[in-house]
Structures are given as structure tokens and as C-alpha cells.
Amino acid sequence: MRTESLKLSVMLLRNGVSFKLSIMEFPLEVLDDVKAATHRFFNLPVEEKSKFTKENSLSTNVRFGTSFSPRAEKALEWKDYLSLFFVSEAEAEQFWPDICRNETLEYIDKSKKMVRKLLEYLGKNLNVKELDETKESLFMGSIRVNLNYYPICPNPDLTVGVGRHSDVSSLTILLQDQIGGLHVRSLASGNWVHVPPVPGSFVINIGDAMQILSNGRYKSVEHRVLANGNNNRISVPIFVNPKPESVIGPLPEVIANGEEPIYRDILYSDYVRYFFRKAHDGKKTVDYAKI
Ligand SMILES: O=C(O)CCC(=O)C(=O)O
Numbered sequence: 001m002r003t004e005s006l007k008l009s010v011m012l013l014r015n016g017v018s019f020k021l022s023i024m025e026f027p028l029e030v031l032d033d034v035k036a037a038t039h040r041f042f043n044l045p046v047e048e049k050s051k052f053t054k055e056n057s058l059s060t061n062v063r064f065g066t067s068f069s070p071r072a073e074k075a076l077e078w079k080d081y082l083s084l085f086f087v088s089e090a091e092a093e094q095f096w097p098d099i100c101r102n103e104t105l106e107y108i109d110k111s112k113k114m115v116r117k118l119l120e121y122l123g124k125n126l127n128v129k130e131l132d133e134t135k136e137s138l139f140m141g142s143i144r145v146n147l148n149y150y151p152i153c154p155n156p157d158l159t160v161g162v163g164r165h166s167d168v169s170s171l172t173i174l175l176q177d178q179i180g181g182l183h184v185r186s187l188a189s190g191n192w193v194h195v196p197p198v199p200g201s202f203v204i205n206i207g208d209a210m211q212i213l214s215n216g217r218y219k220s221v222e223h224r225v226l227a228n229g230n231n232n233r234i235s236v237p238i239f240v241n242p243k244p245e246s247v248i249g250p251l252p253e254v255i256a257n258g259e260e261p262i263y264r265d266i267l268y269s270d271y272v273r274y275f276f277r278k279a280h281d282g283k284k285t286v287d288y289a290k291i
């Protein structure tokens with residue numbers, strides 16, 4: 001298998017600075033394979049894809065859909081997606097679409113080492129000495145992968161690919177193709193900054209769960225994707241989340257020195273439910289957890 005070192009750029013960690021964290025081995029073939037699998041799935045006839053809609057899917061962990069929150073949006077987001085919540089290989093074997101299953105499982109599997117490394121690194125700044133079982137279930141207790149497909153949009157000025165939002169994750173590992181269109185909002189200037197596709201790299205987003213667990217020391221990154229009038233685009237984010245049944249709040253290590261908690265303890269699944277009830281709306285969701 002071809003292995004080449006992978007550039008990691010961590011964006012907007014605290015004050016709008018984007019920098020490279022470390023270099024590690026990652027089989028780039030796995031990334032090519034999951035991107036090809038994404039194209040294969042979305043190229044299926046609509047009857048095939050429709051087997052995985054909310055109404056038809058045999059599992060609540062597998063969902064094909066359009067847009068984000070169609071009933072709440074003023075203009076539909078120009079995006080189709082297949083969302084896969086990972087339970088086990090056996091469950092995936094049974095319910096995930098054959099056409100992209102193995103490639104997606106491999107992508108998750110190969111990403112785990114990198115995720116641990118990133119979380120250990122981020123944890124150090126929070127006085128978290130090691131990723132023991134408790135911390136693991138808070139930071140990386142569940143995994144969701146989305147295969148995103150943004151079709152060419154005839155009127156790209158009238159809508160967006162994805163509206164401005166932050167992710168509910170602790171970390172998001174985002175693989176994008178070469179088309180471009182992802183923007184992040186600089187905390188320092190408030191300006192939108194394009195995240196240019198760099199072959200063989202991931203974009204790593206800090207998500208809301210990390211903001212809450214770190215008592216606001218790490219800020220989740222606001223981002224959006226513009227609609228594109230000329231090209232189809234794909235992306236494949238892995239959302240590294242707390243376990244749905246975890247109670248998340250500022251970590252004891254963070255507030256041990258007397259720091260005032262600014263977030264309350266909330267059930268993670270309640271937070272996620274709240275997030276998905278409304279249209280994308282910037283970073284307001286995280287205020288739900290404020291004291
Ligand atoms: O497609 C992208 O680059 C970003 C997708 C995204 O923000 C998401 O799925 O939450």
C-alpha cells in the first residue's frame with residue numbers, strides 16, 4: 001500500500017491562526033478510495049439512493065437526505081448527504097450501502113490514530129494528562145461520517161452549499177476534494193477566509209463539544225460552503241463526538257484552579273437534538289449550554 005506522510009493543518013484553534021501541527025504517516029490511498037466511493041454512491045440512480053432516506057432506511061444510523069433542515073430553511077442548502085453513524089463493523093455490514101461501506105470503514109479505522117494524537121495534544125492544554133476511558137468517551141465516544149455531495153447549482157448566488165454553522169463534534173476530520181468553497185470565519189477579524197484544498201491533507205475543525213468541555217478555551221470554528229455554478233464537489237467529514245449519553249460540561253481539570261464555569265452540564269444527545277431542530281445559524285447553538 002502506498003504510504004506518504006500527510007500534512008495536517010489545524011485551523012482557527014484560538015485566535016484565527018492556522019498552523020501545521022505535526023506530520024504523520026497516513027495511507028493516502030484510503031483517501032482516494034473514500035472519495036471514489038462517495039462519487040459512486042451519489043452516481044447511483046435515485047431509486048437506489050432513496051432506499052436510505054429517513055422513510056425507507058432500515059436503520060436510524062443510516063440516512064440519505066438533501067439539505068440540512070429543509071422544513072426550517074428559507075432557501076434549501078444545495079447539498080445531498082449520506083450520514084453514517086458508526087456502531088460496529090457488523091452493523092455496518094448489515095445496513096450501510098455496499099457501494100461505499102468498506103472504503104468508509106477503512107477511512108474511519110485509519111483516522112483513529114490521528115484523532116487520538118490530536119486529542120492528546122489538545123488535552124495537554126487542558127491539564128488532561130491522558131486519554132483514559134472517561135476522557136475517551138467524552139472526546140471520542142462516538143463517530144459519525146457524512147458523505148457530502150454538492151451538485152452544480154444553477155443560481156449559486158441564491159443559496160449556499162452549507163449555511164454558516166459550527167459542528168456539534170469535539171473534533172471534525174474533514175476531507176475535501178480539489179474544488180474549493182469551504183470558508184471559515186476568523187475570530188480576530190470576523191472575515192470569511194477560504195480554506196484552499198491541499199491534496200493529501202485534512203482540515204481539522206474544533207467543534208462545540210470541545211468548546212464546552214474546555215470551558216471556552218478552545219472555540220469551535222464557524223464555517224460555511226458556498227454553492228458552485230460550475231463544478232460538483234464532495235467532502236467527507238468524520239465527526240468525532242462524545243457518546244450520545246455522555247453528560248458534557250467544563251472538565252474538572254479545567255476548572256480545578258478556580259476558573260468560573262461558563263457552561264452547564266448537559267446531556268450530549270439533548271445538545272445534538274437542539275442543534276438539528278433549526279436551520280444553520282452561525283454559532284448561536286453553543287449558547288444553549290451557557291450558564
Ligand atoms: O463540505 C465541507 O467542506 C464542510 C461540510 C460541513 O461543514 C459539515 O458537513 O458539517
Ligand SMILES: [Fe+2]
Binds near residue numbers: 165166
Ligand atoms: Fe460543518
